[in-house]
Amino acid sequence: MEYVSANPTGPLHAAHARGAIIGDSLANLLDICGYNVTREYYINDAGKQVEMLARSVFTRYKQALGDTSAEVLEGQYPGEYLKDTAAKLVETHGDTLLHMDEAEWLPLIRQFAIDDMMQSIKSDLERLNIHMDRFSSEHQLVTDGAVDAAMNTLTDKGLIYQGVLEKPKAGNADEWEPREQMLFRSTDFGDDVDRAVKKSDGSWTYFASDIAYHLDKLNRGSDTLINIWGADHGGYVKRMKSAVSAFTGNKDSLNIQLVQLVKLMDGGQQVKMSKRAGTFVTLSDVLDAVGRDILRFIMLTRRADQTMDFDYAEVTTQSRENPVFYVQYAHARASSVLRQDEVAQINMADADLGLLTDSNEMALIRQLASFPRQVEAAGQAFEPHRIAFYLMDLAASFHGLWNKGRDDASLRFITDDPKLTAARLKLVDATAVVIRNGFAILGVEAIKEM
RNA sequence: GGCUCCGUAGCUCAACUGGAUAGAGCAGCUGACUUCUAAUCAGCAGGUUGCAGGUUCGAAUCCUGCCGGAGUCGCCA
Numbered sequence: 001m002e003y004v005s006a007n008p009t010g011p012l013h014a015a016h017a018r019g020a021i022i023g024d025s026l027a028n029l030l031d032i033c034g035y036n037v038t039r040e041y042y043i044n045d046a047g048k049q050v051e052m053l054a055r056s057v058f059t060r061y062k063q064a065l066g067d068t069s070a071e072v073l074e075g076q077y078p079g080e081y082l083k084d085t086a087a088k089l090v091e092t093h094g095d096t097l098l099h100m101d102e103a104e105w106l107p108l109i110r111q112f113a114i115d116d117m118m119q120s121i122k123s124d125l126e127r128l129n130i131h132m133d134r135f136s137s138e139h140q141l142v143t144d145g146a147v148d149a150a151m152n153t154l155t156d157k158g159l160i161y162q163g164v165l166e167k168p169k170a171g172n173a174d175e176w177e178p179r180e181q182m183l184f185r186s187t188d189f190g191d192d193v194d195r196a197v198k199k200s201d202g203s204w205t206y207f208a209s210d211i212a213y214h215l216d217k218l219n220r221g222s223d224t225l226i227n228i229w230g231a232d233h234g235g236y237v238k239r240m241k242s243a244v245s246a247f248t249g250n251k252d253s254l255n256i257q258l259v260q261l262v263k264l265m266d267g268g269q270q271v272k273m274s275k276r277a278g279t280f281v282t283l284s285d286v287l288d289a290v291g292r293d294i295l296r297f298i299m300l301t302r303r304a305d306q307t308m309d310f311d312y313a314e315v316t317t318q319s320r321e322n323p324v325f326y327v328q329y330a331h332a333r334a335s336s337v338l339r340q341d342e343v344a345q346i347n348m349a350d351a352d353l354g355l356l357t358d359s360n361e362m363a364l365i366r367q368l369a370s371f372p373r374q375v376e377a378a379g380q381a382f383e384p385h386r387i388a389f390y391l392m393d394l395a396a397s398f399h400g401l402w403n404k405g406r407d408d409a410s411l412r413f414i415t416d417d418p419k420l421t422a423a424r425l426k427l428v429d430a431t432a433v434v435i436r437n438g439f440a441i442l443g444v445e446a447i448k449e450m
Numbered sequence: 451g452g453c454u455c456c457g458u459a460g461c462u463c464a465a466c467u468g469g470a471u472a473g474a475g476c477a478g479c480u481g482a483c484u485u486c487u488a489a490u491c492a493g494c495a496g497g498u499u500g501c502a503g504g505u506u507c508g509a510a511u512c513c514u515g516c517c518g519g520a521g522u523c524g525c526c527a
Contacts, residue, residue: 007527044527052526138527165524169452181525192453192523199525206527234454235522260455261521302463305455307520309462323475325489337486370466377466389464392474396491403491407482414486428486450489 001027002217003228004125004132005042008117009053010079012124012283014310015262021299021443022259023228024130025384028441030226033379038222039133042213045114046139047206052076053117054110058097060086061109065095085116124283128292129443141212147204150212151197159185159246165193184211189242189251211243214254218247226382227256231307234258257382259304265311281312289316293444297324300388300442323392327435328447330395333402334432335448337413343425351422358411360404361427364397368427371434375441384441391438398431 003023006016024039031037044050056077062070064086072078089097089112097105118135125132141147154160163183167176182198184207197208217225225244229236237256244254264271264281271281286295289312298315301323302308315322337343356365371390378386405412413424436446 005527009527047527049527168523176524179524196525201525203525205525207525210527231455231521233522233527237454258455258521263520306463307456318476320489321476322489326475329487329489333487333490340486342486374466381467385464386466389474390466392464396474399490400492402486403482403488406485406488406491409485412486450487 001030001037001226001228002040002042003027004121004130005044006121007044007049008114008121009049009077010117011081011120014264014281014283014286014312017128017283017286017295018262018299018308018310019228019230019259020125020128020130021296022257022304022384024128025296025300025387025442026226026228026257026382028443029375029379029384029387032437032441033376038220039131040217041132041135042210043114043118043135043137043139044206045110045137046142046209047203050110050114050139051106053113054106057082057085057089057109057113058105061089061097064090065098081120082113085113088112088116124287127284127287128296136213136216138206138209138213141209141216142204146216147209147212150215151204151208153215154184154211154243154246157246159188160197161185163194165196184239184243186239186242189245191238191242195239195242207239207243210240214240214244215247218244218253223253225254227254229256229258231258231260255382257304260307263307263309265309265314267313268311271312286312286315290319290322293324293328294319294322296443297322297327297388300385301392303383303385323388324444325450326399327391327395327439328444329450330398331432331435331439331446332448332450334398334428334435337428338425338432339448340414342414342421346418346422346425348422348426348429351426352419353423353426355420355423356427358404360397360401360411361424364394364401364427364431367394367397368430368434371437387438387441391435391442394431394434394438 001023003026004012004016004020006012012020027037027039052075056072059070059072059076060082064083089109092112097109100108151160161183162180164178164180165183167178179200181196181200183194184197186195187193195207196205197211199205214225227240237258240256241251241254245251247253266281294315298310356362371394374386374390378384378390401411413421413428415421415424432446439446
């Protein structure tokens with residue numbers, strides 16, 4: 001399973017969190033369903049974007065060394081965070097890079113900047129409780145010849161040719177002119193048009209290296225590839241599935257889950273993620289403000305194919321009303337019951353569960369019993385959000401039962417009757433166990449006291 | 451214009467892959483803390499599931515066409 005895979009040109013921002021959290025929870029879910037899951041991050045560290053990153057850092061580097069004429073140029077990344085990267089660059093290399101030709105400093109700074117960005121990204125993932133099994137490098141696929149090999153394989157299959165594409169239908173394609181280019185015959189596998197694999201400067205397109213990456217995953221023994229992508233990559237699905245089909249002969253070998261975009265808001269106003277101004281809400285900021293559990297739960301309390309407004313002000317100020325607390329409170333309450341002095345005298349192991357006859361108790365038992373089926377269904381549907389909603393329902397039943405005991409003392413968990421108490425404590429314990437297991441899928445912590 | 455996704459209570463969202471009277475939270479109203487934790491609970495009110503057809507014993511769910519919103523549309527990743 002591949003998820004996050006944010007470009008290493010800046011820190012993770014708040015919108016990245018959604019795909020990261022949904023992907024990670026889905027990985028947990030499939031893992032618990034019995035699949036052998038490998039979690040991967042694909043680093044897009046080749047091509048123009050990281051070249052521009054290097055140039056941007058070089059500008060900041062010159063500024064850091066007192067060059068007042070150095071300006072962030074059009075197209076460069078203007079974010080303040082690159083000043084930190086530049087400062088580290090000065091620390092490591094002094095002013096030696098100033099005297100190099102671009103051909104010399106660019107690859108050096110590029111790798112330095114990518115490493116720095118990835119360090120920041122990995123740190124944020126760590127805070128999100130996301131642990132990747134593998135980071136795959138696009139750059140390495142290119143230099144290793146894996147891309148050439150993949151293209152040769154496709155060529156042998158007769159799926160690569162030189163051709164000219166038709167003008168796209170989009171209204172703003174004014175500058176279009178026909179060009180002959182190296183194309184992959186993706187229309188053989190259901191795509192709308194064939195797709196370019198080589199740029200006019202002779203280097204591979206992103207699609208070409210992505211093909212090599214997917215072939216690499218297949219070669220490592222995965223029979224099912226799962227990608228979590230932002231909805232803005234939706235137009236890319238057909239060609240990627242086409243490429244994988246070309247290798248496996250099976251169009252279902254690649255499963256792509258699209259996560260709809262997050263609209264960042266702050267107090268009802270949309271936050272413009274301005275490239276020019278370099279302004280955005282970083283994931284780190286959000287985690288500072290609300291913490292991992294709240295963020296993860298928020299991202300999991302709506303379906304992936306539903307767009308979402310993430311209001312920074314609302315989330316940070318109303319954090320007490322966040323539904324994650326509702327479930328955590330149920331777990332804390334259950335834990336509290338099991339902490340009572342009387343409980344030490346009770347032998348839960350031999351509890352006679354036939355003593356649980358109240359309709360509210362029965363309802364809770366049925367819900368607990370349905371947990372494995374809920375997990376299985378959520379796994380089959382690739383919908384981790386169902387676990388979050390299940391837990392909220394479960395917590396509601398437990399809170400309800402708790403308050404029954406408040407109104408009617410005979411329904412309290414701890415009673416004068418040791419046998420009845422044992423049965424009820426077992427129910428309480430089971431509830432806590434299921435909440436913990438559910439939280440484990442969501443990557444949320446179950447706390448014992450609130 | 452093509453393709454993908456969405457449209458459910460005033461607001462934010464569910465609905466176990468086509469099942470029974472479409473459910474929660476927030477907002478509003480009425481109640482419950484000397485108690486195993488009130489970050490909780492009980493109740494009231496709130497709906498022609500965007501619109502119109504179709505398939506089916508049965509549709510929020512599947513099909514077609516509209517309306518509205520989001521995304522995307524030749525070598526940026």
